Amino acid sequence: MVRQAHHERPGKKLLNDLKEIALADSVIELENITRVYQMGDIQVQALSGVSTLIKRGEMVAIMGPSGSGKSTLMNILGCLDTPTSGSYLFEGKEIGKFNDDQLAEVRNRKIGFIFQSFNLLRRTTAAANVELPLVYGNGRGRRERALKALERVGLAHRANHKPSELSGGEQQRVAIARALVNNPSLILADEPTGNLDSRSSNEIMDIFCQLNKKDGITLVLVTHERDVALFTQRIIFVKDGKVVNEEILKTGSEIR
């Protein structure tokens, strides 16, 4: 496992280099994204002009204080929400123009979600939980694909267990299997280790690194822990709904 942390300030030149590489094959391209929540008479500006690029095969952490807009940003990245203004190109397509059904289809085919609280269905087995996205797609051999995904997170032997029979770490691994079962190009994880101890956290991050390296899946995760963020290649710092800083942890050449 490579874990070289370069604690250098992101120089303007390096950033431009990165932008150029990213433009060539970017999964996510955000341009001045804002998100305003209307709460009765009050307007809450959760995001106020976020612009960033995330390249295919990148692994990025988003950090920032509570209430800074990280989850709001993740929801927009994950096509669960649409920005109030600005442009979001996902794999080159303008998401703002998509209707609900099209967004659902993008979520189903291209994006895997991982939540802090796992969000597994209580009454169904691990395998059935992993199958869930396939129910809304049109694929055959659902059970096989689910078992394969469980194998990738090392839980093949737990396929028939219900979530209540699994540890927190194992539950999160089931959730990861569910996120990968449709072979997405992007996995989004909002504080995936927030409910886990450091050992389980490391296990989860190892799996993420593997998915990123071996399968080339683009990964964006939100975390409050620097240790977790150090597994990634780049940290985006968010504050008051704006990107305030970026930190490159691995040089361009290291990004595959």
Add this chain to the structure above:
Amino acid sequence: MKLTDATPLALRSLTANKMRSLLTILGIVIGIASVISMVALGRGAQRAIVTQIQGMGLNLVMVFPGATNTGGVQGSVGSQASLTVKDAEALVNSADAPSVAAVAPETRQFAQIVAGGVNTNSSVLGVTPEYQDVRLLDLAEGDFVTQQDVTARSMVVVLGSRVAETLFPDGNPVGQIVRIRERPFTVVGVLKSKGGQITGSVDDSVYIPLSTSQYRLQAQRRGSALSVGTIYVSAANSSSIQQTVEEVANVLRQEHRIVSDDDFTIRTQEEMMQTVSQVLAIFTLFLGAVASISLLVGGIGIMNIMLVSVTERTREIGLRKAVGAKKRDILIQFLIEAATLSAAGGAVGVFFAWLLTRAMTRIPMGNANINPQLSPDIIALGLITATAIGLFFGVYPAARAARMNPIDALRSE
């Protein structure tokens, strides 16, 4: 989401809350069970009545005293007896009524009949010999009232089968004496059982000569025309029965010197059947309406429990949407769940209706043999109704689930 995914899912979520599901479908169970048994009972009753009316003979024309009323047949008005023995004679003898084959006047009174230590209350009918043919009565033993009996005002009686059974449980009533209004009558015959009829049960009546009834049981005023209750006319041909009706009406109008409104009512078997069908249809509709209230309550119960279920499973809905469920998928999932719940109630309801109709065939209803008819089309109707109710009352909760915002749903506790 396909039906093959949604149905097992619905079943699983319903069996997860067995008690709740069971209580929820109770309204549908009761509703469907009562609607179905009502319809089955209505059909059975209709069939029974049609059979009975047909048993009265296809060429039977009935003449009742009193004017035609939109409500149906009306009894005689006040003390004015509009039908008399003279009318009956006129119908037999008139050249204006060639299609009349036979005429049988009838008087009817209710009296206690005593034989030894046993007594019973029954209709005492004053009749002529023609009555047997016109009303299609068969004798089990003995003879019917003869012309001689009528002429002599004999104290003889023919018993309906049930009356005979009640008064003479040991059999052999012929030749025995029964007392009607304290007067002794000799039993000369017993009728075969015929079942209930809308003109009163044949089996529960006894028959005496018309003259005996008029002069010995009823105190008729001397000199006045002898009144009768009903005149039965047998048409020569059942296909030209309408002609018979007109002839009878014309003869009676002449007899009664009527210029404007008739003071009698003529009914044919077909009309009777129509009237009965109409009354029965209204009756069935009314019972059906009462039963549908229970279905309405059942439907609201399903809507209620589905709303609870949607609220409880907000996170699940959010998750499903996050992994790619469209509005339509969520809508279908909850609609199917509501329909399954309701259809299950319908199935249980049909089962109870089946038990109920089986029990009802065993309960004797007067003289009539009403067999509730639980046919496949009624069962299908019940199941389809139940499913439709589930779908209808499931729309609102399902739409609510489908409309949920995935982010808010995922965040809910």
